Amino acid sequence: MSLDPSFIGRTYPAAEVYEVGREKIREFADAIGDPNPLYRDAAAARQAGYPDVIAPPTFPIVITARIGEQVVFDPDLGLDYTKVVHGQQRFVVTRPVYAGDRLTGVLTVDNIQAAAGNDLITTRVEVTTEDGDPVATAYSTLVARGTSDERDQ
């Protein structure tokens, strides 16, 4: 089954606020195997000019992937999540994420296409503070392998 192209251009309401915790950042830094003290030590982060510990550059995915589920798991889209792998990812960063941030994000479907028997969906999540100050934008392309009608037919 191919994806429903009418989803292209759809924008979703701002997501529920996500409050970034110090221990979540530490847990994420541990999981990626990065001992950088700026991810763990608030005093070191303050000394470097930040209000609290900062999160690693890819941390926004924790927030943006959840926001992306609004479309990814929408049965009307027709995406078989068991066949999904990550195709591309890009972050454009205004400032790092800090512990204590209260973040939200607006999801937009930038593109849907079929290529080489695969279905591709590209989404954009613009992450801001709850007051609307920009933090980062995450662009994700997910690939459902071998699900496109191109091959089925």
Next chain:
Amino acid sequence: MTATASVAGPVPAYDSVAEGTELAEKRSRIRRADLIRYCGASGDFNVIHWNERAAREVGLPDVIAHGMLTMAKAARIVTDWLGDPAAIEEYAVRFSRPVVVPDDEDGAELLVTARVAKKLPDGRVRVDIVARTGSDESGWEKVLSMARAVVVLP
């Protein structure tokens, strides 16, 4: 280049950086337990990252690492060089090949290299990153393509 990159700064000065400069390579291992840990930390519990049967059912050779785990580990070559990870303004990758993680003690090895590809205006520099999996004995295969970071230097 100094080897003391663990604490913030000093970020390398724009004028001190030349195109073609190679960053210090990074090697790390990804084992099954690391995938479970990343599932929990990231919230991405896709079965292909922890269940061999499910991975094979959808045509994968075995459990594969989260692309985002590979992307995070590859970023470290840049953040350790910078000292301050916040100097990254843009970071993008294509996941060209999965990192297959066998159920054994060794797991998969990730080898990351990078170089300063281009000096851009306004203190910006583009770093091109290459991430490979494999071993020195069996050879290495690229798992990321077009992996690039744009960083802002003082």
